[in-house]
Amino acid sequence: MNELIPLMVIIPIACALLLNLFHTKDKTITILALTVAIILPIIPLLSNYGLHYFGGHAPLINTGTLLNSLPSNISDSALAIFHPAVTYSYESLQKIFIFVLGIVAFFAIFTSLSQTKKISGPLMFLMFMGTAAVTAILLSDDIFHMYIFFEIAALAQTGIILTSKTKDNYETALKYLIIGSVGGPLLLLGIGLLLGLVGSVNISDIVYAISHNLVDPLSPAFLLAFGLIFFGWLYSSGLPPFHTIKSSLYSKALPHASSLLQAFTVVTFIGFGIAIFRIFSILPFFETLIIVFSLLAMILGVTMAIMQKDFMRMIGFLAVGELGYIGLGFGLATQFSVTAGLFQALNEIIITALIIIGFGAVLYLTNTSDTKKLGGLIVDNPALAIMVLIGGFALAGVPPLNGFQSKLMIIQASLNSGFPEISIIAILVSIITFMTFMKVFHSIFLKPKPRNLKLVNKKVPKSIILSVGVLLIICIVLGLFPQLATDNISQFVMGLI
């Protein structure tokens, strides 16, 4: 059923618009949001692999009668192969990522609806809009279309921060917008240069033009386009120098919304990462640049995380640091490494969502994220504490969890590529991630409860326990049976390299 491909984007957008319309009617919002949130992970499972051309405008080469009626200077040229319409490509990679994104979106929306007394229609609108936008980024084979949806996702993220009512949320949202006004237009300028050179913004067309020498990849305009699009990718994915604002963004959102924000970032990272890989991997410095920025993200992320006293900020920095592992997969540029990087991306979406939702319970109980003021929470919430602890193990790469499998693959890939230094750094960063997590876990759950710690809520909502539990089961299953994900991913990567 290829008709379902555009519905993966259209349904959440339609739902977002309806939720905004019914923003005062709590019951309607709850029913509509939960129904669509349940549908979101189901659609990718029902849909068939294939292409969807918007407006039905397939390339001329696919429409025999029309092609034969055209003059030979058109039918024999590259124009016959170029894609005239926005094209969505749905393959094994998109299937697994959109499914996992749907699961995380469901739990983020479910915990949001069950925790807040006054349901916010605008917040629901933004969560669905952001989900639709990143789904479109993953599906699209058109780099301009990706840019448009990236900007929508960026605005949705800013809006989610604005609805959070945390301390200094307005300032962080404003900073993100200002920084976005640097990163976004430069990304667009790069895309504009590519359009000028190739005459198309479709990624397959651009790759065709490069491989058939229709464009000189060493021309200054092409190199500048690479620089600007690469810079835009750093901005969209929160790699250095954008890691500070990205981690700040995670810490200022409400935990359930933050769990979705990190998923947006990871999906945008791989969506643009794959596009850049397809177009620019022919250039010298391509792999080196990705490795340099990935290592920087890992080193800066983990060293800043360990120094934090605010646990939400610490998770923010750790999440940014983990992005470096995904980047390493792309940077090593072998089939095995890219599979490992994409598997790490999938795991990061699940693990970080688990940890953020789990620690969100602490925020719900105490209304503070300052670890100095917390302690002893394991007494009343042993089940939650143990589940979050195992989630932390997965994040650090402790066997037999999913984080271990993907990190081991990345380490093996770097050894196979002749870069043992990268393997050593990856192991060191994993150890420090473990230490950072244990430090914050000890501060919140294990150390004696401070006498002045007051609980604003007595019990952890069941929705949080359920969400963390299900995400943990996914972590364990993917850890024991990684081939459930890697088979789909490697199938896609074989076509990529």
Added chain:
Amino acid sequence: MGFYDKIVESFTEIREKLSTDPATNESVSSALAAELTLISTLLIATILLRHISIILTIIIALGLTLFLITNMPLIPKLKKEQSDSLDKMLFYIIVTLGILITVIYWGTTNV
């Protein structure tokens, strides 16, 4: 809450505001771990340059070691630079853009 409790609570709050973030076992070990991680990972990353030139690797590794040791402790300085200040963020963003375009353009055309 009784009147007495309110007074005690206000004293606690004032004391918290006046206290100058004491160095705890936890914060010191964190800072040390971060410092050692930073130094070791940067030096290991430098070894990657051996793929370009071994002499260059030796020179940069020695230079970096000297720079890191003479500037210890590094983490407080790094933390200050990685703050939420918009000025600093924009500064590093523009510097990165400049380096990136320079490396891509001149690096590709001259290598």
